[in-house]
Amino acid sequence: MKNIQFFDTSLRDGEQTPGVNFNTQEKVQVAKQLEKWGIDVIEAGFPISSQGDFEAVQAIARSLKQTAVTALARCNKKDIDRVAEALADAVYPQIHVFIATSPIHMEHKLHMNEQEVLASIKEHVSYAKTKFSQVQFSPEDATRTEKNFLVQAVQTAIDAGATIINIPDTVGYSNPTEFGALFRYLKENIPNFSEVTFSSHCHDDLGMASANALAAIENGATRVEGTVNGIGERAGNTALEEVALALYIRKDLYPYKSGIVLQETKRTSDLVSRLSGVAIPRNKAIIGANAYAHESGIHQDGVLKNPSTYEIITPSLVGVKTNALPLGKLSGRHAFVNRIEGMGYHLTENEVREAFKKFKDLADKKKQVTEEDLEALMTGQTNEAVQDYQLEQLQLQFVSGGRQGAIVTIQDASGETHTDSAVGAGSIQAIYNTIDRIMKQSVALQRYSIRSVTEGEDAQAEVRISLENKETGHAFNGVGIDFDVLQASAKAYIQASGQVKKEEKIIGIKGVQVR
Ligand SMILES: CC(=O)SCCNC(=O)CCNC(=O)[C@H](O)C(C)(C)COP(=O)(O)OP(=O)(O)OC[C@H]1O[C@@H](n2cnc3c(N)ncnc32)[C@H](O)[C@@H]1OP(=O)(O)O
Ligand SMILES: CC(C)C(=O)C(=O)O
Numbered sequence: 252m253k254n255i256q257f258f259d260t261s262l263r264d265g266e267q268t269p270g271v272n273f274n275t276q277e278k279v280q281v282a283k284q285l286e287k288w289g290i291d292v293i294e295a296g297f298p299i300s301s302q303g304d305f306e307a308v309q310a311i312a313r314s315l316k317q318t319a320v321t322a323l324a325r326c327n328k329k330d331i332d333r334v335a336e337a338l339a340d341a342v343y344p345q346i347h348v349f350i351a352t353s354p355i356h357m358e359h360k361l362h363m364n365e366q367e368v369l370a371s372i373k374e375h376v377s378y379a380k381t382k383f384s385q386v387q388f389s390p391e392d393a394t395r396t397e398k399n400f401l402v403q404a405v406q407t408a409i410d411a412g413a414t415i416i417n418i419p420d421t422v423g424y425s426n427p428t429e430f431g432a433l434f435r436y437l438k439e440n441i442p443n444f445s446e447v448t449f450s451s452h453c454h455d456d457l458g459m460a461s462a463n464a465l466a467a468i469e470n471g472a473t474r475v476e477g478t479v480n481g482i483g484e485r486a487g488n489t490a491l492e493e494v495a496l497a498l499y500i501r502k503d504l505y506p507y508k509s510g511i512v513l514q515e516t517k518r519t520s521d522l523v524s525r526l527s528g529v530a531i532p533r534n535k536a537i538i539g540a541n542a543y544a545h546e547s548g549i550h551q552d553g554v555l556k557n558p559s560t561y562e563i564i565t566p567s568l569v570g571v572k573t574n575a576l577p578l579g580k581l582s583g584r585h586a587f588v589n590r591i592e593g594m595g596y597h598l599t600e601n602e603v604r605e606a607f608k609k610f611k612d613l614a615d616k617k618k619q620v621t622e623e624d625l626e627a628l629m630t631g632q633t634n635e636a637v638q639d640y641q642l643e644q645l646q647l648q649f650v651s652g653g654r655q656g657a658i659v660t661i662q663d664a665s666g667e668t669h670t671d672s673a674v675g676a677g678s679i680q681a682i683y684n685t686i687d688r689i690m691k692q693s694v695a696l697q698r699y700s701i702r703s704v705t706e707g708e709d710a711q712a713e714v715r716i717s718l719e720n721k722e723t724g725h726a727f728n729g730v731g732i733d734f735d736v737l738q739a740s741a742k743a744y745i746q747a748s749g750q751v752k753k754e755e756k757i758i759g760i761k762g763v764q765v766r
């Protein structure tokens with residue numbers, strides 16, 4: 252069975268992601284994990300670019316004992332010398348020399364004509380060959396290169412000693428049909444095609460980087476270049492985890508093997524995400540938080556009966572502990588019962604009917620129903636009162652003595668609004684004192700916690716609080732989600748206060764109405 256080599260450039264092209272900068276220690280940490288993941292060749296950096304990058308490439312070369320290490324060089328002797336110096340201690344060194352071959356790049360960037368580019372390839376690949384037995388050459392922007400000239404450039408590199416030819420879709424311009432055809436064209440027009448390793452290097456500008464890589468493999472490539480999580484220049488590179496899984500799951504289409512240790516996939520992905528600071532979108536294939544989560548009832552029912560109904564990848568295959576069946580408004584009875592039984596509740600059919608209805612009512616109001624919500628629902632502390640009181644407006648102002656003032660407007664179930672103001676030692680205390688005045692309540696804040704429920708600059712804060720009704724000693728929970736922490740805090744407090752009010756109405760304490 253043909254082996255497909257995996258070439259990881261997370262530490263070179265991946266580091267070209269705007270805002271990403273790995274230090275030496277981080278690069279070595281990632282490289283070691285890539286080795287565990289089973290990567291065949293690690294592109295450790297571009298040594299001429301900075302002293303720091305040179306040192307990082309050197310440190311990686313010294314740390315890895317099984318994996319080949321390569322580094323990037325322009326068609327420039329200084330670049331090549333710097334790579335040779337950095338990789339002097341590598342057990343399996345390679346070099347990656349590149350120059351652009353498309354008319355756009357040659358004319359506008361390099362200011363070179365075709366003959367000059369061919370001469371440069373010959374000179375610099377030959378020079379690299381005096382220092383490395385494994386020389387990789389890339390005709391940059393190959394997919395916008397005139398085909399006959401691409402063949403000439405590749406043939407020149409092979410004749411000069413290149414052992415690996417990498418075909419980059421530098422600007423993510425190609426599609427699988429075209430990219431596959433390009434490899435077939437090279438196969439038909441390069442007489443010694445099978446004597447060198449052909450590789451693909453795709454970018455994701457049109458969202459086709461992984462599909463293009465697979466098309467290359469189908470048409471003669473035996474090496475795939477890419478990055479972990481698809482990080483890289485602009486829209487990023489081929490996400491290697493996607494190719495690895497596509498090859499494994501669709502063995503029927505791709506009868507190839509690779510050295511990738513699939514169970515290390517999640518760990519590798521998490522490490523690169525953490526050290527690069529590039530968050531993994533929830534819906535990202537293979538490693539996104541939602542990749543093994545099912546929220547809709549029909550899917551949950553299917554997965555409970557047999558996971559293969561809606562899962563083509565068993566989570567443990569890639570190192571994800573388990574799948575998930577989060578509960579939301581689209582969830583069904585099977586998943587609901589499964590979850591509450593897991594929490595230790597065993598209900599009769601009638602009880603299930605009643606509890607499920609309450610769950611659906613709650614789910615209509617909330618993005619996701621957590622186990623805490625279910626616990627509240629099962630113990631009768633439903634959030635029905637939530638809708639009785641809503642935060643209408645919140646204003647804050649500094650007052651004398653370093654204290655804060657808050658003006659809060661709350662709308663009750665009839666639509667009537669109630670405004671009041673109070674001061675406090677801080678913003679939250681001022682808000683809570685004001686709400687107490689509006690609700691005419693005597694409560695004690697027992698618990699206040701805050702966490703981010705989404706990521707990035709527009710992260711939403713989720714505030715959870717617990718209020719004790721001083722009259723009865725009963726505690727009521729409230730949850731508030733908002734882009735603004737203070738608004739979230741107010742919402743949580745109003746939600747819990749609504750339940751306090753409801754309790755007071757039921758047992759007739761004070762009989763206070765806000766109206
Ligand atoms: C498709 C890719 O991902 S290519 C890799 C891109 N990665 C990077 O650029 C990251 C690291 N780069 C750097 O640190 C710097 O750009 C350096 C050190 C490489 C060069 O820096 P500088 O000397 O300041 O040049 P600068 O980056 O402004 O311009 C690039 C020069 O290289 C030339 N060049 C670009 N590619 C090649 C090549 N493959 N072979 C030879 N020369 C090249 C350009 O024509 C330009 O030359 P000029 O100065 O004669 O106009
Ligand atoms: C250096 C080359 C291979 C590259 O990253 C590209 O063309 O995208």
Ligand SMILES: [Mg+2]
Pocket residue numbers: 264419421452454484
């Ligand atoms: Mg690239």
